[in-house]
Amino acid sequence: MARKSLVVEVADSVLDRIVSGELPVDELIPGELELCETLDVSRMTVREAIKTLAAQNIIRVERGRGTFVNPINMWNSLEAVVRATTAGVGAAAAAVQLIELRRMLETGACELAASRITEGQLATMGELLDAMRAAHASADLDGFVEADLEFHDVILRASGNVFVSALYEPLGRVLSSRRRETSAFEQIQKHAIAEHEQILAALRQGDSTQARQSMDSHMQQTLDDLNTYVLKQ
Known part of the structure; x- marks a missing residue:
């Protein structure tokens, strides 16, 4: 089985925190520097992971305010929805x-x-x-x-x-x-x-x-x- 890329691993780590409720809906997620330190990865890796989650509409980037968690009914990744649903219900x-x-x-x-x-x-x-x-x-x-x-x-x-x-x-x-x-x-x-x-x-x-x-x-x-x-x- 192919090893997950570092970007995918970081995206999964952030998603885990969202699914667990550590990062609730409409909550401001940690900034790039904090995620870099917490996950011990480069800023570029974090940036690409955030782009991945944003493309799946799991999070939204609001210019000048930060990055926030979207409600699950807005997500467009079935795998992510299944993970969240399994954890929730x-x-x-x-x-x-x-x-x-x-x-x-x-x-x-x-x-x-x-x-x-x-x-x-x-x-x-x-x-x-x-x-x-x-x-x-x-x-x-x-x-x-x-x-x-x-x-x-x-x-x-x-x-x-x-x-x-x-x-x-x-x-x-x-x-x-x-x-x-x-x-x-x-x-x-x-x-x-x-x-x-x-x-x-x-x-x-x-x-x-x-x-x-x-x-x-x-x-x-x-x-x-x-x-x-x-x-x-």
């Missing part, structure tokens, strides 16, 4: 909200894909489903997660809607780091394989209604499994 609530977001995006994408998906994409999904089965049988968690994520990516691309893919791309980065948590359970993997089989069957039939319902069923099963096996509620 708890990992359980954040996980549920992520599934709710996936449900809104993926059910519609699957409905669109039913009438637009190509034979090549269907063949790829079949191969990915086989890869999920093989990974499950051999207890290959990484292989299972990779095939699972790619299966969903094919559906998003098959929807033919560029906005869907663009909206989902940052969410996909978050999911790739969190899917291991749920997929570590053997029973959850079994459920996922069965649900993916139903989704693929609906897409092969070109049935838009059934495709949407199958994806919705999968999202509900994912939520149920999260509560039963991970959150144990």
Whole structure:
């Protein structure tokens, strides 16, 4: 795994202080010199880190006044929002909200894909489903997660809607780091394989209604499994 750049490390350090509440909303964050001394980095590194956070709208620079923390609903970095939400409402609530977001995006994408998906994409999904089965049988968690994520990516691309893919791309980065948590359970993997089989069957039939319902069923099963096996509620 590539080491984070020093600029990213500094930006993460400042974000950690924001997420923890040490730097509240509308609070003036420390100046460049103070951050340089605290983090033992150059002024240029701090400046670039501040630019990174400002580009994500996590902070705002007010000329003549300083740099302030923005409310979370103004942030445009999904990873940062997930970190803050997890810290604020708890990992359980954040996980549920992520599934709710996936449900809104993926059910519609699957409905669109039913009438637009190509034979090549269907063949790829079949191969990915086989890869999920093989990974499950051999207890290959990484292989299972990779095939699972790619299966969903094919559906998003098959929807033919560029906005869907663009909206989902940052969410996909978050999911790739969190899917291991749920997929570590053997029973959850079994459920996922069965649900993916139903989704693929609906897409092969070109049935838009059934495709949407199958994806919705999968999202509900994912939520149920999260509560039963991970959150144990």
